[in-house]
Amino acid sequence: MTDESRSTPHDAIELGGSIWLRSGEVTLGGAARIALLAAIHQTGSITGAAKAVGMSYKAAWDAIDTMNNLAGTTLVVRATGGKGGGGTTLTAKALRLIDTYRAIEREHQLFLDRAGAAIEGFAQDWRLIGRIGMKTSARNQLFGTVRKITRGSVNDEIELALPGGQSVVAVVTHESTESLGLKEGGEAFALVKASWVMLMVDEVKGPRASVRISARNQLRGKVSSVTLGAVNAEVSLALDDATTVTAIITNESVATLGLAEGQTAIAAFKASSVILGVTD
Structure with missing residues (x-):
């Protein structure tokens, strides 16, 4: 059942926003x-x-x-x-x-x-405009919904569900969880530098295939582009139609892994390498 089928024509659409x-x-x-x-x-x-x-x-x-x-x-x-x-x-x-x-x-x-009274669907569009206008130094900016929060003795483990069904796990302090107002079902975004992302290929195919490494995050997708530089290369991995992860690796690694457009690969990075953020 889709979100549209659950709503009724009488549901009020309220427009929200913040001032910074x-x-x-x-x-x-x-x-x-x-x-x-x-x-x-x-x-x-x-x-x-x-x-x-x-x-x-x-x-x-x-x-x-x-x-x-x-x-x-x-x-x-x-x-x-x-x-x-x-x-x-x-x-x-x-x-x-x-x-x-x-x-x-x-x-x-x-x-x-x-604006909310004059433009149909403006509330949803306004929120999207705010997200796509975000600027950070991190190459990877992944939007999702908090699926699970696991409390630890010092830190919390936050699982963020991405639009395509895969998820990103981040480890943050209790204070960060509280100050960001992170709650299950709430929206958040994950920031991951391209230099923190490792790319791998394996012989096992299928969505449940995994590589035995210590990195908590392993996102599977297909190589959408490979841009070679003098020493390093920028490789982008399409997880689905809406989400792309980019890694910076050496040209030698590109050749060793045989990375080319259309090839299935895995983007891996540690949970401690993920920075979480929210829109106020």
């Missing part, structure tokens, strides 16, 4: 970080603010350090000792950012309401 503040070419923060700043202003403490927005104490401080660094000026000031026993306050610049963000957010919501 930028400092030059880098992102300063979005709804979550602005909410943290507002909570600090209300509670006067990092502990109280972190609890109010559902962050760990360390995650809150990491976010504050990031915002201070990217803003190029102090946004949060922590006082120690003194008559009042210390506390945490916001600078005038931080308070202005909160007011600016809230004003822009109100106008943004009005725009979303108008």
Whole structure:
């Protein structure tokens, strides 16, 4: 049964979106970080603010350090000792950012309401536009749905289901799971550098074939392109009609493996090499 057959003509389509503040070419923060700043202003403490927005104490401080660094000026000031026993306050610049963000957010919501009412299917298209506009230094950007979260003593194992049915496994810290808001059924993307991907061929054919190596991720597909350079080659592997994984390997490896367009191969990489991200 498809998603379309499960929905009814009376289902309301709601358009959503987020506002991010930028400092030059880098992102300063979005709804979550602005909410943290507002909570600090209300509670006067990092502990109280972190609890109010559902962050760990360390995650809150990491976010504050990031915002201070990217803003190029102090946004949060922590006082120690003194008559009042210390506390945490916001600078005038931080308070202005909160007011600016809230004003822009109100106008943004009005725009979303108008667009959602005027254009059929705009909500789904808008989310897709946001994903395809993402820029990172990682060559491989794989979108999927969180299929399973396995909690460990220190780290969590996150399984991300790709559109074609295969999956990517990542190992991240508990704090990363919480700060990203990762939940089963939620959307996320996996980033993997091309230099971290190994390519292999084997004699066993079929979707269940696997190679006995320590790499947790083994994605099977067909070579879609081979671009040779002076020393290294860029090899792209099509997992399905929508998903491609690219690896950087030596020209000698291309020759040894006999890689050519249309050949079945396996892209392998460690779970620790996968970086997970979400859209805020």
